[in-house]
Amino acid sequence: MPDLLIELFSEEIPARMQARAREDLKKLVTDGLVEAGLTYASAGAFSTPRRLCLTIEGLSAESPALREERKGPRTDAPAPAIEGFLRSTGLTLEQLAVRDDKKAQVYFAVIEKPGRKAPEIIAEVLEKTIRTFPWPKSMRWGSGNLRWVRPLHSILCILTTEAGAEVVDLNVEGIVAGNTTQGHRFLAPGRFGVQSFDDYVAKLRAAKVILDQAERAEIIRNYASQTAFAQGLEVVEDAGLLTEIAGLVEWPVPLMGPIAEEFLGLPPEVLQTSMKEHQKFFSIRNPATGRIEKFLTVANTETADNGATILAGNGKVLAARLSDARFFWDNDLRVAKEGMTLWAEGLKAVTFHNKLGSQSARIARIAALAAELAPVTGADVTEATRAAELAKLDLRSAMVGEFPELQGLMGRYYALAAGESAAVADAARDHYSPLGPTDTVPTAPVSVAVALADKLDTLTGFWAIDEKPTGSKDPFALRRAALGVIRLILTNDLRLNLQEKLQKIISSEYKLVAEQIGAVEQERISKAEADMADPQYRPTIVGGALMAIGATTREEYALAIAEEKASLGEKLAYRASVIARLDNAATDLLGFIHDRLKVFLKDEGIRHDVIDACLAMPGNDDLTLLVKRARALSAMLATEDGTNLIQGFKRANNILTQAEAKDGVEYSFGPDIKFAEGDEEKALFAALDQAEAAITPAMASEDFASAMAAMAALRAPIDAFFTAVQVNSDNQLVRRNRLNLLHRIRAICGQVADLARIDG
Secondary structure, eight states: OOEEEEEEEESOOOHHHHHHHHHHHHHHHHHHHHHTTOOOSEEEEEEETTEEEEEEESOOSBOOOEEEEEEEEETTSOHHHHHHHHHHHTOOGGGOEEEEETTEEEEEEEEEEOOOBHHHHHHHHHHHHHHTOOOSSOBOOTTOOOOBSSOEEEEEEEEEETTEEEEOOOEETTEEOBSEEEOOTTTOOSEEEOSSHHHHHHHHHHTTOOOOHHHHHHHHHHHHHHHHHHTTOEEOOOHHHHHHHHTTOSSOEEEEEEOOGGGTTSOHHHHHHHIIIIIOOEEEEOTTTOOEEEEEEEESSOOTTTTHHHHHHHHHHHHHHHHHHHHHHHHHHHHHHTTSHHHHHHGGGSEEETTTEEHHHHHHHHHHHHHHHHHHHTOOHHHHHHHHHHTTGGGGSHHHHHOGGGTTHHHHHHHHHTTOOHHHHHHHHHTTOOOSTTSOOOOSHHHHHHHHHHHHHHHHHHHHTTOOOBTTBOTTOHHHHHHHHHHHHHHTTOOOOHHHHHHHHIIIIIIHHHHTTTHHHHHHHHHHHHHHHOTTOOOOTTOGGGTOTTOOSHHHHHHHHHHHHHHHHHHHHHHHHHHHHHHHHHHHHHHHHHHHHHHHHHTTTOOHHHHHHHHTSTTTTOHHHHHHHHHHHHHHHTSHHHHHHHHHHHHHHHHHHHHHHHHTSOOOSOOOGGGOOSHHHHHHHHHHHHHHHHHHHHHHTTOHHHHHHHHHTTHHHHHHHHHHOOSSOSSHHHHHHHHHHHHHHHHHHHTTOOGGGSOO
């Protein structure tokens, strides 16, 4: 069976597009071949800055011949139906077969498709792939209509068998497929022919091109780690940067150089970010001091001086970039040492959101909330307030203006320079965390207070203005903020009545603002009406309190007042709708957080119905309590006793519910053991007494594991009861007593969770 080799050779492909392009090429070609009837054993895709490559092994030489029978309309069917069938099959009426089918004769089409040779199919599939390739961005060049990420120069497409290599006949916009390719642009610019994939890889390597992107990355990683280790240093790991650089070079030549002494005093994060963003350099760190002391660049060529000229040039460019960074650092330190008041003033002019005010106003809200949360997290109130006031001031710094990804990190340095405590400085760095499901969660009390206040302010603010996530759209990252709240609370085992806190924030911050809608207009109208009540009052050309231009008579002024009242009525109606929405905002937001909690706990194997059973209990806004209950319930349900108990509970609950609906009464009176008729019934009385004695104090002390264990122990007596006893006895006294007994099962188990919500 032949092997297929495809190479699409072009100008440089952006590194960020290469991984997706490899997958797209592989999928589009292999799917197209399979749909056309060809099979294959394996396929692999590769890329360098100037080529996309696909190799397919064990490709079938031709597609199989196909014979298809298709049933058509009856022979006496209307002519349009028969004509439509003929069009769909591509046959004539004479080519159709007539067969008996039940009580009528029916047309059948027998369609035979001969097999096709692989080269014909490959040419068809590859041309379609090239013309429809889903590049994120593409371009046209010259006078043709073909679009590619960069100008496409050549196509290599060969089928290799034991007899040799065959070029697939393909012409795309004048680019004719062949069996040649080109090596390194500078080190081996000539073209050469290839006969197979192995030959292709070997000749590319000889022409200074390493085809496998993973091998190029490993060469860079290995050189960097070994060279750094030999000098007592270490590489700052950056998988994303490594992948990007491997996509920028065909023949990686790593080179390590020093950073000038004058820049070593810059924070390591500044050096690392500047070198990564501007030069695509790796940072080399001294593990003893934590300083970034060297850089590693990767050239795409070899030089006679072993890269000395390249290093010298890169060093000059790096020095210029780091000079800028040092200028920013020195200026920022000066402002920080003066207390950062300049930045605080500047944030008054920075809008956070047009409906939520400035960054300065937001900081004030966060500071007030952090002070309230400090006792919950165990933080000092003064430190939590101060940390919240300073945490976002670095947004106005020159360094963060140049490198926004350093916000928070630079805030810590500036807070320390301003003489703040380590706890306050760390909160400036940590208050954005956690940023995702795997990000580190702050545990220092001050950091937790500020981080929680920041996220709660974000959520309540956008809920107050009715800017909620919809579908997959979440422009303000509110899902991430909710997950951050959940992780902060659970990781730090915080006990917080979230519903009460959310309601208080919304009422104190946003409800008061909503109540001011129309207040100014109301005051002006009242003043104008008071003016009109004065017999001596005469409107002037500017119209008095309403500034009604042109109102020169009392009648004209009265008309202006009426118009103003109509406008005010619309504003007051809007105010009422806003306040009504805010009344429900805290409950709605808590539901959103609960939904995020379900997603978060899914990774722990806790089912949604288990969370729902616990959410139905009082105190469901205490997330720590809620999750402890859910984990204990989930663990119980994982046991045989737990699973069977649910079945017994549901049976008891269903019988009781049906009886109460039928009889129109509630069977909630205490059952009396003197009416018990058998050992199993009496045993259930005793088991319920024992379970209640254990569950009630366990729930009071929040020992959910013990409560669940006591509940699971009811499984055997409940099973035995239902096996031996008929609840709906003919003796009405016994029946009522047994229904009251079922109610006791429901009440005792209901202390733990709403088991009726458990599936199964």
